[in-house]
Amino acid sequence: MIDTVADERRRGRPRSATAKRAILRAAFDLLVEHGLAATSMDAVAQRAGVSKATIYRWWPTKGLLALDALYDGWETSPRGPRETGSLRGDLLALVRPWVRLASAPGSRRLLAALIAEAQRHPGFAAAYRERFVEPRRAHGREVFARAVARDEIPAATDVEVALDLLYGPLYHRLLHGHAPLNDRFVRDVVQATLASVAAAR
Amino acid sequence: MIDTVADERRRGRPRSATAKRAILRAAFDLLVEHGLAATSMDAVAQRAGVSKATIYRWWPTKGLLALDALYDGWETSPRGPRETGSLRGDLLALVRPWVRLASAPGSRRLLAALIAEAQRHPGFAAAYRERFVEPRRAHGREVFARAVARDEIPAATDVEVALDLLYGPLYHRLLHGHAPLNDRFVRDVVQATLASVAAAR
Amino acid sequence: MIDTVADERRRGRPRSATAKRAILRAAFDLLVEHGLAATSMDAVAQRAGVSKATIYRWWPTKGLLALDALYDGWETSPRGPRETGSLRGDLLALVRPWVRLASAPGSRRLLAALIAEAQRHPGFAAAYRERFVEPRRAHGREVFARAVARDEIPAATDVEVALDLLYGPLYHRLLHGHAPLNDRFVRDVVQATLASVAAAR
Amino acid sequence: MIDTVADERRRGRPRSATAKRAILRAAFDLLVEHGLAATSMDAVAQRAGVSKATIYRWWPTKGLLALDALYDGWETSPRGPRETGSLRGDLLALVRPWVRLASAPGSRRLLAALIAEAQRHPGFAAAYRERFVEPRRAHGREVFARAVARDEIPAATDVEVALDLLYGPLYHRLLHGHAPLNDRFVRDVVQATLASVAAAR
DNA sequence: CGGTAATCGAGACGGTACGTCATGTCTTACA
DNA sequence: TGTAAGACATGACGTACCGTCTCGATTACCG
Numbered sequence A, B, C, D: 001m002i003d004t005v006a007d008e009r010r011r012g013r014p015r016s017a018t019a020k021r022a023i024l025r026a027a028f029d030l031l032v033e034h035g036l037a038a039t040s041m042d043a044v045a046q047r048a049g050v051s052k053a054t055i056y057r058w059w060p061t062k063g064l065l066a067l068d069a070l071y072d073g074w075e076t077s078p079r080g081p082r083e084t085g086s087l088r089g090d091l092l093a094l095v096r097p098w099v100r101l102a103s104a105p106g107s108r109r110l111l112a113a114l115i116a117e118a119q120r121h122p123g124f125a126a127a128y129r130e131r132f133v134e135p136r137r138a139h140g141r142e143v144f145a146r147a148v149a150r151d152e153i154p155a156a157t158d159v160e161v162a163l164d165l166l167y168g169p170l171y172h173r174l175l176h177g178h179a180p181l182n183d184r185f186v187r188d189v190v191q192a193t194l195a196s197v198a199a200a201r
Numbered sequence E: 001c002g003g004t005a006a007t008c009g010a011g012a013c014g015g016t017a018c019g020t021c022a023t024g025t026c027t028t029a030c031a
Numbered sequence F: 001t002g003t004a005a006g007a008c009a010t011g012a013c014g015t016a017c018c019g020t021c022t023c024g025a026t027t028a029c030c031g
Helices: A017-034 A041-048 A052-058 A062-074 A087-103 A105-120 A122-149 A159-176 A183-199 B017-034 B041-048 B052-058 B062-074 B087-103 B105-120 B122-149 B159-176 B183-199 C017-034 C041-048 C052-058 C062-074 C087-103 C105-120 C122-149 C159-176 C183-199 D004-009 D016-034 D041-048 D052-058 D062-074 D087-103 D105-120 D122-149 D159-176 D183-199
Strands: none
Touching: A017 A041, A017 A052, A017 A062, A017 A105, A041 A052, A041 A062, A062 A105, A062 A122, A087 A105, A087 A122, A087 A159, A087 A183, A105 A122, A105 A159, A105 B105, A105 B159, A122 A159, A159 A183, A159 B105, A159 B159, A159 B183, A183 B159, A183 B183, B017 B041, B017 B052, B017 B062, B017 B105, B041 B052, B041 B062, B062 B105, B062 B122, B087 B105, B087 B122, B087 B159, B087 B183, B105 B122, B105 B159, B122 B159, B159 B183, C017 C041, C017 C052, C017 C062, C017 C105, C041 C052, C041 C062, C062 C105, C062 C122, C087 C105, C087 C122, C087 C159, C087 C183, C105 C122, C105 C159, C105 D105, C105 D159, C122 C159, C159 C183, C159 D105, C159 D159, C159 D183, C183 D159, C183 D183, D016 D041, D016 D052, D016 D062, D016 D105, D041 D052, D041 D062, D062 D105, D062 D122, D087 D105, D087 D122, D087 D159, D087 D183, D105 D122, D105 D159, D122 D159, D159 D183
């Protein structure tokens, strides 16, 4: 959404909340079913029972609409994962739900398309990171911070690198599909992350 | 390429090697300069001085043409990296040239586009893995095999996982751009891979 | 034309009269200059300063566009020819303008192309007859009706056959070009038509 | 191929005459079935079991090939119609077989296409007239000459005009399809031609 | 309570790429 | 040497989508 804030008094006809919901819902359904490239703005407009101009009034680009639609459809739990008492447990709790969501064929296709879109439009890249990357990394940072507080890992741990060691391999298998992204692999990756952090001690 | 083998005597007019070279070269240049989506088949045909029908005779899809063009333009050294005597050195020698190549803005954009394309067309995905993923992983397997032979790492090391621990974080920063993909990070990732392999002992 | 009537309030953006005029004009010019087969839709679009999609939105086929364009460019006088007081005079007044128009090289070529098109597409054939054949035959029927009213020819005259006796030979020379379509021939044909009608008395 | 067996038996001089026959036959079948525009040279070559180059060696153009193919397939009786003793009978005998042949849907379509082609290529027009128009007109001239000899019509009769009065209306209904081309109409046209010739006495 | 202003639907528009197809030419291997 | 196989340049075809635009019809608030 461009501006959810409505603190300032607007003059004309207010924005139709119905239309907005219908657009996001239609876009989400079409995106999951057909992917980004195969989802046309005309199709979104038609399915939402809305004019194309209405969509373009609020979202300047198909990519940004997709971003909002997917955020709206996916991001059900803004709060971080539950605490388990150990770094290993926290990391698994952090990563497993994401793997479950991202492994569906539709999601995988979309994730790849969003990443590709981000290479082409810097503005889109920023929005993508803000919406999809940062929240999860923020949760990850908390997890590592708790581990530091518990004195489980050194305070000097480079959390940013650790997060890449954690998420990188998962994304890798997800996008390349050269090997299965199963829970075995998830545990291996978490284990490796722990090992690397411990070795840096 | 459709058929590199020409041991059998073909009947009609042979394929024009000039045209093929011109097409691959034109496609490569345009791809690097404009990216996959912004490279049109018409433009490739015109720049190659070739008819569009000729392109479509040999490459059924823009994606597969791009694959061949990039393979042709990039893959200069089919042999693996030089041996350094240590796993750490070998891994750095394996990864650094790839990082250098893939970090150029054009390459990054293209890599993302290829990955996105692969989610949509299973046939393309297979070709992509065969052309771009497997060769590098094969080199990586040799590197780890040498380390085993040197008794540097356990023989039971799961090489496939190790390769994902190595390449995954690099791809991650490359595609998401949330943090720099510099040599510092490369060394960190190699170090982490070593730590994880060592810890599994 | 698709919809000449516009008395009902339409919802969306109204059709651009400018674009429509430009398309018909461009098509007409190109058709007269190059003929039907050598006139491409791309060329029409470019010359009209219009997108190809706009043309295809309103005319499903090149043939139907040609029909409208030629009707628009040629059919200047919807009213019938002037009355001369005699069947002979009326027939000459009916036929001479048509011969003058149709004898130009461009027109001849186009007429033949339209007739050929009509053999292939039944829908086109109907439109062709409605636009180009029927109006002229209607005028002819009036001419013969007046002659009957003047008691110049029998009331039982088969007007449809008479019209074919009149137009048939003219079209024949026009399309086959085996002999000149001059005013001498026009007078001969009118004379023969009169003789045949009189002999049936 | 007409007969591959006999063809394989002979070694040195392959089948130039065989190929020619196969080409004409294949072209004729395809033309009658699909029309001129929908018959491609590739299709003719494939059906004839012949290379495209072989076709182009003998016929410079698709139109001229069609001309020969149709002439070969249709023109079964080069001799004129039988003599009946009266001009009326001779004209009917001249015209009825042609009407029967030309009325088939395939023929009608082709005739129109040939006429259209003739407007575009002067060389084709000449060949068309020589092959298809002149022979029939020559027969017609003989018919009228016999009538003059029998003193049935004046010696000063303009035969060229008379032939147009005869064939023109028939072609007209054939190509425009605004009214049926049945035997009733044929008799009316013959009658009208006779009346016009008699009236000129 | 009427004016003002922004919204919405419908959908036409310019632009551009797609992948297909046909024509007529040209190049090789074979017989 | 002619023929079959078939690659080639050229260029039109009709479809699809994008993002912009022009309407007339709705809502609100504001004076």
